[in-house]
Amino acid sequence: MTVNAETHAGGNTWRHLPAAQQPDWPDQEALRDVIAELESYPPLVFAGECDQLRERLGAVARGEAFLLQGGDCAEAFDAVSAEHIRNKLKTLLQMGAVLTYAGSVPVVKVGRIAGQYSKPRSKPTETRDGVTLPTYRGDSVNGFEFTEAARIPDPQRLKRMYHASAATLNLVRAFTTGGYADLRQVHAWNQDFVKSSPSGQRYEALAREIDRAMNFMNACGVDPEEFRTVEFYSSHEALVLDYESALTRVDSRTGNLYDVSGHMLWIGERTRQLDHAHIEFASRIRNPIGVKLGPTTTAEDALTLIERLDPEREPGRLTFITRMGADKIRDKLPELVDKVTAAGAQVAWICDPMHGNTFEAASGHKTRRFDDVLDEVKGFFEVHKGLGTHPGGIHVELTGDDVTECVGGGDEIFVDDLHQRYETACDPRLNRSQSLDLAFLVAEMYRDQ
Ligand SMILES: O=C[C@H](O)[C@H](O)COP(=O)(O)O
Numbered sequence: 001m002t003v004n005a006e007t008h009a010g011g012n013t014w015r016h017l018p019a020a021q022q023p024d025w026p027d028q029e030a031l032r033d034v035i036a037e038l039e040s041y042p043p044l045v046f047a048g049e050c051d052q053l054r055e056r057l058g059a060v061a062r063g064e065a066f067l068l069q070g071g072d073c074a075e076a077f078d079a080v081s082a083e084h085i086r087n088k089l090k091t092l093l094q095m096g097a098v099l100t101y102a103g104s105v106p107v108v109k110v111g112r113i114a115g116q117y118s119k120p121r122s123k124p125t126e127t128r129d130g131v132t133l134p135t136y137r138g139d140s141v142n143g144f145e146f147t148e149a150a151r152i153p154d155p156q157r158l159k160r161m162y163h164a165s166a167a168t169l170n171l172v173r174a175f176t177t178g179g180y181a182d183l184r185q186v187h188a189w190n191q192d193f194v195k196s197s198p199s200g201q202r203y204e205a206l207a208r209e210i211d212r213a214m215n216f217m218n219a220c221g222v223d224p225e226e227f228r229t230v231e232f233y234s235s236h237e238a239l240v241l242d243y244e245s246a247l248t249r250v251d252s253r254t255g256n257l258y259d260v261s262g263h264m265l266w267i268g269e270r271t272r273q274l275d276h277a278h279i280e281f282a283s284r285i286r287n288p289i290g291v292k293l294g295p296t297t298t299a300e301d302a303l304t305l306i307e308r309l310d311p312e313r314e315p316g317r318l319t320f321i322t323r324m325g326a327d328k329i330r331d332k333l334p335e336l337v338d339k340v341t342a343a344g345a346q347v348a349w350i351c352d353p354m355h356g357n358t359f360e361a362a363s364g365h366k367t368r369r370f371d372d373v374l375d376e377v378k379g380f381f382e383v384h385k386g387l388g389t390h391p392g393g394i395h396v397e398l399t400g401d402d403v404t405e406c407v408g409g410g411d412e413i414f415v416d417d418l419h420q421r422y423e424t425a426c427d428p429r430l431n432r433s434q435s436l437d438l439a440f441l442v443a444e445m446y447r448d449q
Pocket residue numbers: 073119120121122123355426427
């Protein structure tokens with residue numbers, strides 16, 4: 001992959017346009033130096049892998065596969081450890097096994113991982129005990145600690161984001177291709193979990209069935225090496241455009257631009273203004289693109305996004321990730337799906353049941369109810385069933401650790417438990433047990449639709 005100065009300018013056309021949610025870097029010269037250095041770094045992903053994911057998402061758009069996209073709301077530099085990464089990956093692999101087996105559908109697995117370091121915020125400042133400071137915008141921008149020094153945006157953090165992403169992706173690649181993700185390990189992924197939790201026990205029963213199915217396939221002569229590796233892709237919100245465009249390269253095979261910071265990039269609900277910088281940036285790169293659609297999205301917005309981002313109507317290029325809220329999805333989604341379908345576009349429709357269902361508990365913790373999350377997914381399936389379209393997947397905030405951030409689930413977390421292990425740097429995540437519960441319930445919905 002080479003960089004050609006003239007065509008690379010295509011990754012910078014956003015610079016003339018308003019860009020929401022960008023950090024207020026105090027030192028522009030330091031920023032320019034960091035950008036120049038990032039531009040010299042090697043790609044984190046290969047353009048051919050992005051093309052392959054686009055093809056897999058094409059299958060999702062056509063109704064032939066299901067997307068499981070999940071991971072932290074905000075990754076943190078101090079959580080780049082073997083344990084955290086393994087737990088997250090294990091949870092996603094277990095969810096993938098449940099959905100594939102119980103839902104009888106190929107599952108495309110994409111992590112919110114190896115790059116999910118930047119956060120859009122609803123308020124520019126935060127006040128605690130009479131002290132007001134800039135909000136935390138992700139480890140790529142400033143520090144989580146509530147001190148004046150930590151909250152100053154520091155462009156050096158963009159380089160740490162690159163290195164943290166590289167280290168994470170390296171381990172993910174090792175796990176997914178080196179034998180850890182071998183489907184014959186379905187039991188091993190569950191070992192530290194099974195005794196303690198209802199979803200762990202339910203999973204163990206399913207893993208026994210998978211074993212039997214694999215023995216059957218072995219007996220039929222299927223090569224067991226087929227199960228050794230798993231395709232797994234990285235994704236994050238393309239928020240800080242200085243970083244994303246510094247990692248945009250010309251693919252020497254095709255001359256096209258790719259943002260090589262991750263396989264799939266999405267544009268968030270707060271930065272999807274049609275004529276602003278983020279959509280312009282996304283329109284220039286060939287990676288598969290997601291756009292979050294909240295409850296104020298009009299059908300016209302959705303159609304214009306398709307014109308801008310998927311003019312060729314290529315299945316897999318564009319994924320709409322709806323995040324309406326459990327109380328709105330049944331009202332808001334039908335018109336969008338109906339008009340997009342009528343316009344002949346074949347996007348993948350994915351449900352993010354997290355971001356429309358956040359509330360603040362009396363203790364002050366931001367949280368979500370498992371039942372609301374589930375209800376939004378149910379509404380999503382109902383709407384697609386009613387219209388004869390494909391419920392293409394789920395996009396969830398989760399962790400492999402046993403945190404207490406969302407309430408409910410089979411191994412119930414109560415509002416009074418939230419303080420016990422509330423570790424997120426931004427939004428509340430499903431813990432491992434809640435994530436597996438969700439996978440089982442979604443698999444049932446998929447099979448029944
Ligand atoms: O992850 C998404 C957003 O960054 C988050 O929901 C914003 O949260 P806030 O309302 O606390 O800023």
